[in-house]
Amino acid sequence: MSSNKKYWKSVEELNENSSIVETLKQNEFVNEIPTDEFLGDKDTLEGSSTTRRDFLKYVGFSTAAASLAACEGPVIKSIPYVVQPETIIPGVANYYATTIADGFDFASVLVKTREGRPIKIQNNSLAVTDGGANARVNASVLGLYDSLRVKAPMKGESEISWSTFTTETSQKLNQLAGTGKQIVLLTQTYASPSTSKLISEFKEKYSNVNHVVYDAVSESAALDAFQAKYNTRGLASYDFSLATTIVSVAADFLGDWQGGGFDASYAQGRIPVNGKMSRHIQFESIMSLAGANADKRVAVTPSQQKLVLAKLHSLIVGSAFSKSLPAHVEKAAQSAASQLTKAGSTGVLVSGINDVNAQTVVLEINEALKSKAFNTKTPIKTRQGNDKAVKTLVADMKAGKVGAIIMSGVNPLYTLPNATDFAEGLKQTELSVTFSMKADETASATQYIAAAPHNLESWGDVELRKGHYGLIQPTIRPLFNTKQFQEALLMWNGNDVTYNDYIKTLWKNDILNGASFNSALHDGVFVSNAESVAVDTATTTEETLETPASNAASALAASVSGKGMELTLYTKIGMGDGQQANNPWLQEFPDPITRTSWDNYLTVSATDAKELGLVNHHVATGGLDGSYADITVNGKTVKVPVIIQPGQATGSVGLAFGYGRTAGLKDEMKTGVNGYPLYTDFNNVQSVSIAKAAGTHEFACVQLQNTLMGREDIIKETTLEIFNTKDKKHWNAVPMVSLNHKETPVTSPEVDLWDSFDRSIGHHFNLSIDLNACTGCGACVIACHAENNVPVVGKEEIRRSRDMHWLRIDRYYSSEDTFKEDITKKTEFSGLWGDKGSLSGFGELEAAADNPQVVFQPVMCQHCNHAPCETVCPVAATSHGRQGQNQMAYNRCVGTRYCANNCPYKVRRFNWFLYSENDEFDYHMNDDLGRMVINPDVTVRSRGVMEKCSMCIQMTQKTILDAKRDGRVIKDGEFQTACSSACSSGAMSFGDINDKESKVAKLLEDDRMYHLLEYVGTKPNVQYHTKVRNTSEA
């Protein structure tokens, strides 16, 4: 049936003579489609004799041919060396001892290289000077293979040769030497005897040289206080293993406080031996790693911290104190003081307040206690920055007094609070050079970028502590056309020797005392009794030093005036000062406290958040969302996302440095906001005003369940008192099940559904994790990434709970004041409703307390002897080995994910995508350079495959093979996993429990030993050791 309905296509049709209607009758589109643009050359297209049908034929034929050809294997080429270096055998790893010294992190390490490529950083067991390599040091190997590195010296936008660079810069320097203008060397802390000698030679050659040492995150106050008291620029070193009482006022000494590296000695004192362990009291505003590990944590605002410190001084040393503190803080301070006094020489006090008076007070208290843990004889040398000198420099630059500025290892345009002033000053210099690996914020603003090598490509030396030296040696030939700052200094000084020879001569003459240089290089470390040789080249005259008041304590107390909100600026263990912001491992590393990756944020207490209307909520996809807040410091406003942080002192907020980088990094890594502009006067505490801002921020948080809900099977803990006085069954009971109506321990074979295999023959591996020693630092997480080629998935995927970490460190808060009270509350539930009803009760247990107890628990595959995953795999891709490892055959896996669903520990990870060679995941595995870090002994997993911790079977097999080849029995300690060897605090031990003499076999018999969710009956091969808290108040 025909219809004579008329369909109107546009208003234009009402207009009778519209040209558009006429055109549209002929053509579908008003404008001609620019087909030629995307089809290319029109002439060729029309001239071609190929018809559409022919074209389709060709396509069909070539597709068929290609698929047929795909049945043939590819031709793989192998190119051996022409002349093989004697030390390199393909397939065998070499290890070199070196030191990582990037100005923020200093650590003696061992670098594993394969076929000449550094692929992993490990602890150097010969280095006793410092704690081990932290997460950032472990991750720094990836920085070597950063695709955005500057590949040759640059002048502006163009690459130049080193000879051009040398001629032009020397000429300019010589010109400037005559004028009154300064030549400034602005460097990181090198703590290097050879570098300081080179700089002093440079000073001799060019008379008007000013060397300024700049630490992005300042420890200047502590340095000044130490210098005023002991006449050397350094930091007191602490050995926490010698302390029985540790009081910390805002010092995150398990994080980056004064250079970090204290966790090993701290953990040593935390393991209860003969009924004794140290007691740790922490006063702080933000929740730090140290605070999370403390036996008693008191949340105080930054201004209260100063008062607490003054109060402690008055109680211990006996100065006058008249200010008032809130009652509970007052009480805590008094108790801390009495415990310190009681501990006497085994007590120690540390503080992170960046105030010269506060730091003087700390030194005085430790002196008064005659603390054994406190050492001023061999001060730490790895922080030398001087705030005043930096401030003067910026002023001088602005005033046009600086003719040339040569920077190395610093990024002031990113890290300076007054970066705009610096940028202005930079324009007035006649010569500006930056030694940098990247075209970062500062480098791209200077005239010359001197392409610098990575730490692993460099020579160098470091005086970590007075008399404790480390050597830096290259572990690979420079990948690019780079030169070290020191090589350039040699060149400007007109010295022809190589930097390597220069170090050798210096060491032979001044440091080694006749010892062999080669053995020092082999060890990577050297302890010398000789006097310190490093000349202090930085200009530290009287006027550049902050001097403490004659009565530091009262001056400290008097300085407190702050009203309103206080902002604490801190560093996260993952990102530090931000120089490794382009490192995807570190971006994806979840912060131990907030468990959030790819971001920094404002930490706000629950009380303040409520007042300001700031919220966090979970969304249906499993992501965490949060409000934004505008924070204003000294007129500068920054919009930051908010995380409500249990334990954050009310009236204070926190923001981490290291994020918000804008130059020299991939777009994916441009995360977070920059905290440095708020770092006025290098003071990490600022008074701030906060207002809620519009919008919701999407976080990539890997843990949304923050509390334990009284589930004592996950983390067992007790107090030192109970641990010492009561039997194991009171605090670490084996779960009971009913067998024939009789209570039977779950570990007994009769209750088992399955027959056990005989595991008494050969090796049987166990990994032991001591919850007392674990500080949650996360070095193991990064070490696992590096060893096992764990892919980086990016913020979006993390938000979808698709993180790939084989090893995670769960962090739990207590809901009541202590975990014990959580358990009591849970057990006292009766019925669904009412005061003690479980419905409302569990809801309450989900919320963390205002100042909760915190516990860290590293969880990886538990390698269950009766593994639930193995029984549900339809293709037997996961199976059990006799040596106790739950094995995963990737090539067999078809990706049903049944195993992950059946795993009670949720440790299995699924490859939702192909994470390597995929432009959608533009991290290190997407470029040839970044892939050089991949461990050749471990498969790179493909899409659709399940993966999980293998208990580093490639490492255990290697140990076994080496022993077989040498024809010897394996000694205890030879078996290691990536995590256990990265753990400097000794929380993780790995070994063979069939070797009854091994450490791990003894740990298995320890009273504190338990298995995770033991009642499930999975019989894991990972042991946990009950956390013991030292709650004794006196």
Place this chain on the structure above:
Amino acid sequence: MKKSYQSLEDNLTNNMKQVIHRKLGRNILRLSLIILLAFSTSLQAQDGDPVAGKALFNTNCASCHHLDKKMTGPSLRHVEARLADDEGLDRQWLNQWIRNSAGMVKSGDAYAVKVYEEFNGAAMSAFPQFSDADIDNILAYTAEEKAAPPAGVAGAGAVAANPQSDGASNKLILAGLALLFALLAGALVLVNKTLRRFAEEKGLELNQKPKNTPIWKAFIQNQFLVLTTVIFLLLAGGYFVYGFFMQVGVNQGYEPVQPIHFSHKIHAGDNGIDCKYCHSSARVSKTSGIPSLNVCMNCHKSIYEYNGETSAEYSKAFYDGEIKKLYDAVGWDDAEQKYTGEEKPVKWVRIHNLPDFAYFNHSQHVTVAGLECQTCHGPVEEMEIMSQHSPLTMGWCINCHRDTEVKVKDNPYYTKIHEQLSKKYGVEKLTAAQMGGLECGKCHY
């Protein structure tokens, strides 16, 4: 100065071994020389005996000298005449030089110093044990004229042409035969036709077969037969499809053309070089390693031509050309006897390719288990062109692990586990499988 924890010791032992080998070699040389001298009783006149000279030359001089080519030392054909003509030096001088060249260089003899410097200060070993007669013999050998080269090259070309003509003639014969058969068949058809025509003309009744149901119809009507056939076809099809797919990625017999024709037959077979001399990392590493070119040059510095058996396909010229390719790659100037520094790494085609998800360690099999390379790689010493002998499939690995006994003797690592396991399984000898060699995670991680 870099030092490695692991490889240092290995290197040391390797170096020591090399030194020991060298010393041994020298001692054997000396011993054979003494024996030779003891037996050489015939005192020849000044002219000497070139046959005895050849023997002496080959044992003592050939490692550094060649008659017609400059090597570590100068070429020696007509050396005496040359010295007499060019330098005016007599046999006396030569005798002295051979017995103690270093002494002459030291004493400042002009020509001695010149030669010494020309060869980069490489001092010639002294041969004080040579009698005058020995030297006469050697010189007699060096004075021989160069033998005319055998017509090998041309001959080879002719021989090489032969198979082609053979192939052509074969085809011709086949074509002829085919034609013949076609003619015969045609003739038969014609004969048949003619006979029928005759029969028809004579009115003969040819027996007509009764009209049967065609066989395919009968087949279709028999449902049982259809069913069995279908099942049979399915099974057969399945078998072949399975077989085909199981062969995907299995490259047994893979025999690619390599950039340099390296004959394992000549090296490992004819010359009996131990596999691990070149593939040294097989002892300590997971990879056997393609030898670096400096390993080749250990021998090929002095072996610049091929003098072994040749065939039509592989002539002497061909092999010599391949050695030239090596020199080209490693940057060795054979005329000047020195490295030019121009290296061109060789892109070998990899033959044995395990997938990335399978971990295999050579040292486990070679050093610990003491397996012969041939167990997996086949008769390499007979392979002119290297090819993949084994399928390298998982089934192949597993079968071997099931059967192979673990070599536990004299290895303290195995003492305890062997004792326990043999008790458990009630066997004296353990297989790799009983040691846990079938577990997935032993090879897949």
